[in-house]
Amino acid sequence: MNRREFLKNTAKAVAGVTVPLAAIEILSPARVQALKADSSVRWAFLVDTYKCVGCGLCVKACKNENEIPYEANVTRTWVERYVLTKDGKLYADSPKGARDGFTSAKIDLGMGKFQDIRKEDIKKAFFVPKLCNQCENPPCVQVCPVGATYQAPDGVVLVDRTWCIGCGYCIMGCPYGVRFFHPKYHTAEKCNFCYHRINKGLKTACVQACPFGARQIGNIKDPNDPVAKIITTERVGILKSEFGTKPQVFYIGLDEEVR
Amino acid sequence: MVHGELWTLKELFVTPNEYIYWSVQIVMYPFMTGLVAGAFVLSSLYHVFGIKELKDIARFALVFSFALLFAAPVPIILHLQHPFRGINNLMTPHFTSAIAAFGIVFSTYGAIVASELWFLYRKHFVEQSQFLKKKQDKDFGEKLFYLIYTALTLGSFDISKEAQHKDEKAIKILAAIGIPVACFLHGYAGFIFGSVKANALWMTPLMPVIFIMSAVVSGIALCMLTYIVTMEIRKFLACKKQSPTYSPECREEIKSVEVNVIKMTAKYLLFFLIFAISLELLDLIFRGYTATKSWDVLRSVIYEKDFNSIFVFQYGIGNLIPFILFLLPGMTIRRAVVGVVLVMFGVFMMRWNVVIGGQAFSLTFAGYMHYHLPIIPHDWETLKEGLFGALAVFIMPFVLFFFLTKIFPIFGLKESH
């Protein structure tokens, strides 16, 4: 074999290896199932911040339902507390994701420090529950190098635990900070609208647990759906619209302080 | 403990799932790939542009680049939560993801470096193989080397003048293709960060260019350092050992070659350093000037929380001091060593400030996270993503280089190129 032939053969071999690798996409079973799903459904979530009292029952229910260890300092959904004082300062916290509710009036500043705010200094205060926005244009799906994070036709963004390599790129890519590594499986984890429940016609665990009706889930493509009606006819807000991710979690009473 | 909790300290309003997820290994990753790309560009300066003064270091840099190449993916693998699934990246590549391109860019680049090396050393392989073949009663080592060299010739034994001429041409072409590929390899490492829109510090189209420039700087610096160390060892051997090469003249000769090469290379280092620093400063000024919503929190990180690591370590110790050292007339080897070590430190700090600094503030723009590098390991995770993991990655290419030079000798070759 002379050099010319050698080079030719090498080029062929390289092309032969890379082309099929790029062309073939191995589908995981979970993904195939998702692709078959009915796309006349688009799940959307509605949060009413006026109704939320920060009891944290939703967070607790979510942890139980989705096997996120109670003690672990990560959670699929959490509740934030915002306190605006009369002198224009903004305080916010979410101790342990509010899994036990807000039991103290002191604001958690981290590193073991707390801020006491007198009642008469408060201008306004409210609670904001957060969860994965199941974005229409999800950056987490865009950046996942192996396609372990993918979007089902009904809009819900799912993670394939058997395929995730644990690079954390999706965690970096999500502008909402909802993702984390599962303490046990060591794969990317986040809220999936209780996919196993909504597909059976049940409500998500957090919706069911909320005693005040602050959380609701519905099908935005169904005109008779009560949630869809509110979202399409009333003034609702989304988080961080500037990122262009088109969130499908809508908020009633969203404040500009909420980020 | 969840991943990241161990080395993250939170301050003020940080959301519950936020931690420093990309730790020191993700600092090492662009640092190491940068060294690969930089070393290659240095070697190509001679092969493509025919800068004669760099001839001595060009061959050296190419072999070193090859050694570094093997170390570049190690930090990523050490960082993965499921390292054994790393191969999934090649089985289901998602081209919307910058990391997914890694396998392809990286192997293309590897193939170029390997073939260039092959053309460069083909004559040596043939000669060695023929020499060992003729030799009577070979010992074990010689038998082994005979096998290795014969295999490396790939059956191409023609070392006539024309054949060598063709080799030279191939080297030139490969070196020329290699430059954009090397830049791409590193530019895309910058793209991994620059394309994350969720991160206010990373999100800039300048990121890939900034990364390329600092990569070239760090690669040249590392090659100079290793070159000096190797030459010093040779000098030491030439005067200490009762070797056949022993002679005072030989020692002087090595010394003058060394000084010349270093002086020349330092000029190129300086040139690229100016580019790298200007780009970074431009980026900084631009952010302050346009002052978008995120600027408040960025400013507090850049000018307050990370002031030392950005302005003192990166710009001061890592850029300004070596800049002055190289500008002063009458360059000496000792000064060059201090200079290149500081330059490499500066580039490392730049990677650090991008990767760790980019995670130092919360997505709420109202809280901060502090990273504490695990030093004393107490489990697998703190070992691989701690000081020792990073050191292991850094030392690896030197060990590889040592073994590679047994097969690809970098000095004393009767050469044609």
Ligand code: SF4
């Ligand atoms: S909120 Fe984050 S994790 Fe959820 S779909 Fe959007 S980008 Fe992905």
Ligand code: SF4
């Ligand atoms: S951590 Fe898993 S899901 Fe997230 S980007 Fe990496 S491979 Fe994809």
